[in-house]
Amino acid sequence: xxxxxxxxxxxxxxxxxxxxxxxxxxxxxxxxxxxxxxxxxxxxxxxxxxxxxxxxxxxxxxxxxxxxxxxxxxxxxxxxxxxxxxxxxxxxxxxxxxxxxxxxxxxxxxxxxxxxxxxxxxxxxxxxxxxxxxxxxxxxxxxxxxxxxxxxxxxxxxxxxxxxxxxxxxxxxxxxxxxxxxxxxxxxxxxxxxxxxxxxxxxxxxxxxxxxxxxxxxxxxxxxxxxxxxxxxxxxxxxxxxxxxxxxxxxxxxxxxxxxxxxxxxxxxxxxxxxxxxxxxxxxxxxxxxxxxxxxxxxxxxxxxxxxxxxxxxxxxxxxxxxxxxxxxxxxxxxxxxxxxxxxxxxxxxxxxxxxxxx
Amino acid sequence: xxxxxxxxxxxxxxxxxxxxxxxxxxxxxxxxxxxxxxxxxxxxxxxxxxxxxxxxxxxxxxxxxxxxxxxxxxxxxxxxxxxxxxxxxxxxxxxxxxxxxxxxxxxxxxxxxxxxxxxxxxxxxxxxxxxxxxxxxxxxxxxxxxxxxxxxxxxxxxxxxxxxxxxxxxxxxxxxxxxxxxxxxxxxxxxxxxxxxxxxxxxxxxxxxxxxxxxxxxxxxxxxxxxxxxxxxxxxxxxxxxxxxxxxxxxxxxxxxxxxxxxxxxxxxxxxxxxxxxxxxxxxxxxxxxxxxxxxxxxxxxxxxxxxxxxxxxxxxxxxxxxxxxxxxxxxxxxxxxxxxxxxxxxxxxxxxxxxxxx
Numbered sequence: 211x212x213x214x215x216x217x218x219x220x221x222x223x224x225x226x227x228x229x230x231x232x233x234x235x236x237x238x239x240x241x242x243x244x245x246x247x248x249x250x251x252x253x254x255x256x257x258x259x260x261x262x263x264x265x266x267x268x269x270x271x272x273x274x275x276x277x278x279x280x281x282x283x284x285x286x287x288x289x290x291x292x293x294x295x296x297x298x299x300x301x302x303x304x305x306x307x308x309x310x311x312x313x314x315x316x317x318x319x320x321x322x323x324x325x326x327x328x329x330x331x332x333x334x335x336x337x338x339x340x341x342x343x344x345x346x347x348x349x350x351x352x353x354x355x356x357x358x359x360x361x362x363x364x365x366x367x368x369x370x371x372x373x374x375x376x377x378x379x380x381x382x383x384x385x386x387x388x389x390x391x392x393x394x395x396x397x398x399x400x401x402x403x404x405x406x407x408x409x410x411x412x413x414x415x416x417x418x419x420x421x422x423x424x425x426x427x428x429x430x431x432x433x434x435x436x437x438x439x440x441x442x443x444x445x446x447x448x449x450x451x452x453x454x455x456x457x458x459x460x461x462x463x464x465x466x467x468x469x470x471x472x473x474x475x476x477x478x479x480x481x482x483x484x485x486x487x488x489x490x491x492x493x494x495x496x497x498x499x500x501x502x503x504x505x506x507x508x509x510x511x512x513x514x515x516x517x518x519x520x521x522x523x524x525x526x527x528x529x530x531x532x533x534x535x536x537x538x539x540x541x542x543x544x545x546x547x548x549x550x551x552x553x554x555x556x557x558x559x560x561x562x563x564x565x566x567x568x569x
Numbered sequence: 570x571x572x573x574x575x576x577x578x579x580x581x582x583x584x585x586x587x588x589x590x591x592x593x594x595x596x597x598x599x600x601x602x603x604x605x606x607x608x609x610x611x612x613x614x615x616x617x618x619x620x621x622x623x624x625x626x627x628x629x630x631x632x633x634x635x636x637x638x639x640x641x642x643x644x645x646x647x648x649x650x651x652x653x654x655x656x657x658x659x660x661x662x663x664x665x666x667x668x669x670x671x672x673x674x675x676x677x678x679x680x681x682x683x684x685x686x687x688x689x690x691x692x693x694x695x696x697x698x699x700x701x702x703x704x705x706x707x708x709x710x711x712x713x714x715x716x717x718x719x720x721x722x723x724x725x726x727x728x729x730x731x732x733x734x735x736x737x738x739x740x741x742x743x744x745x746x747x748x749x750x751x752x753x754x755x756x757x758x759x760x761x762x763x764x765x766x767x768x769x770x771x772x773x774x775x776x777x778x779x780x781x782x783x784x785x786x787x788x789x790x791x792x793x794x795x796x797x798x799x800x801x802x803x804x805x806x807x808x809x810x811x812x813x814x815x816x817x818x819x820x821x822x823x824x825x826x827x828x829x830x831x832x833x834x835x836x837x838x839x840x841x842x843x844x845x846x847x848x849x850x851x852x853x854x855x856x857x858x859x860x861x862x863x864x865x866x867x868x869x870x871x872x873x874x875x876x877x878x879x880x881x882x883x884x885x886x887x888x889x890x891x892x893x894x895x896x897x898x899x900x901x902x903x904x905x906x907x908x909x910x911x912x913x914x915x916x917x918x919x920x921x922x923x924x925x926x927x928x
Binding site: 242243246247248249250251252253254255257258259260261262263264265266268269270291292293295296298304306308342343344345347348349350351352354356358359360361363368370371434435436451 | 601602605606607608609610611612613614616617618619620621622623624625627628629650651652654655657663665667701702703704706707708709710711713715717718719720722727729730793794795810
């Protein structure tokens with residue numbers, strides 16, 4: 211374990227190469243005073259979005275299941291995902307670390323490195339995502355990591371949950387259920403080799419941070435959430451806030467081939483649907499788009515994909531792939547969130563034990 | 570233990586009377602969207618100060634030593650103190666709670682009530698300090714409470730640690746050492762009756778939130794910190810950041826009568842000085858003032874005191890008393906932080922075991 215001041219020094223040193231990008235303005239974008247005073251001082255108006263998440267050892271991660279780097283990566287990824295879910299871009303974060311006193315320095319270094327990797331991977335084009343403050347404490351219990359991300363919405367405003375309208379189409383950025391399946395594999399004792407994507411989704415989720423910012427900047431989407439609690443539950447948040455219902459077409463949900471293969475080994479044919487509809491922590495973005503905006507939004511994503519050299523994500527691989535899947539529609543509120551199968555029949559959510567499944 | 574959504578509902582309900590003050594603008598001052606979306610959305614430019622603190626059960630508080638209300642009060646008071654130490658005013662906060670699953674509802678209710686009491690006590694004149702987001706998790710270990718306060722600095726700018734200048738005088742808002750002495754009493758088995766102020770200082774510290782905002786708004790002070798780590802160490806932060814030294818006059822340090830009485834029972838005559846100079850968590854404000862500004866600043870504090878009907882705090886009681894004590898001066902950096910006794914002799918900090926004493 212590092213002493214508090216030493217740990218803060220290490221964090222500052224790790225992120226100080228951020229200054230090299232554009233020291234004058236971009237390196238500490240939006241921040242007048244970072245680590246080292248009683249408060250951080252922000253440029254007025256730089257950030258209008260803020261979100262915080264706590265990861266608890268034994269609840270959100272286990273040291274025998276995830277590497278230190280994975281844990282650090284996930285700890286900040288979940289907060290960056292929340293900013294993305296508003297259509298915004300994160301530019302700074304606070305970091306609260308509560309460590310057991312015997313936690314070893316290499317582990318701490320790995321955790322900080324994972325944090326930095328996520329900040330590098332998901333940073334906006336012209337500046338870095340910098341640590342601007344936090345707190346370091348010791349604990350006799352499980353390790354805890356709290357990240358608080360600060361971001362800025364686009365000039366058109368944040369994509370609130372309350373902005374879905376009847377007739378909008380529902381989109382998602384990629385397949386769901388992977389993280390929960392990965393967790394189940396680990397709980398069952400681990401099949402490390404067969405399902406690397408599922409395990410990776412649990413250990414090092416890949417939030418759609420860059421896609422979220424582009425969707426936000428386009429001004430073409432309505433309401434947006436990230437799928438941290440599971441697709442049905444998160445879409446339910448949009449429906450409650452917007453006073454609408456939603457109909458999901460089961461056969462249109464993107465399915466990762468590993469999830470299909472994993473579920474085929476069970477004699478329970480509905481297992482796959484439970485993962486797709488109820489599995490949490492995938493950090494895809496689910497959002498509504500008015501029909502007249504769909505073509506334009508797809509053109510923008512196609513443009514980003516070409517510019518990026520991304521392969522389009524047909525195999526649902528992690529990575530920023532600019533793929534959008536149309537999976538349903540916003541309807542009258544009386545139906546709530548419903549799911550329709552390939553035959554057009556209403557799929558009974560309670561028949562897959564949905565209530566009890568939600569993580 | 571409440572379920573997560575139920576707990577969030579309770580927090581919202583507890584703070585919803587805030588809307589009654591001025592629902593149109595003031596109730597949710599600076600906040601466009603509070604609890605309930607992926608991020609809170611702030612009014613651009615409303616907040617430029619942010620600080621976060623984590624309190625860990627067993628490290629920062631014990632359930633058998635403090636009431637639930639005291640713990641909640643302290644949890645937010647420490648963050649509000651950080652905003653005050655920049656000369657700013659807090660207007661919103663995030664709350665991350667990690668609770669053992671068997672934590673009882675009355676305890677949680679008490680904790681939230683204590684939080685609300687602090688927010689009511691330290692709120693700016695025209696609006697409330699509102700919760701705008703957070704995270705609720707369970708933990709197998711000690712309870713943890715993280716508060717992240719958002720505030721706004723005065724138009725003249727935040728009172729940074731780097732703004733002290735040679736020749737400035739050093740002021741403090743009240744006596745130090747109480748909280749540490751209170752902790753020692755509890756560690757020794759508790760003398761509940763004899764030293765209520767010392768125990769209270771540990772359990773329910775009274776940060777100088779309102780004074781900090783007025784000092785900031787006056788534009789008359791230089792650098793400021795709160796005494797969370799102990800006077801010498803915190804003043805050391807100003808000296809490092811400002812590249813100056815500081816000389817403290819030992820006989821000018823305000824001394825609470827209970828602290829004097831408590832220390833008199835020991836045969837160690839330097840015990841009092843150790844508390845005064847090294848005791849942490851008193852959350853007084855220590856700051857520099859250019860000599861030409863002193864009279865004006867004292868006039869402003871006198872005015873606030875009359876307006877407030879405060880008794881002036883001659884007895885060092887908790888409460889907003891608008892008292893300022895001149896305790897030293899900013900000097901050349903070569904001396905670092907030094908302490909001079911009543912005879913003008915340099916007091917040897919290491920002679921009181923300062924290094925080892927700092928909490």
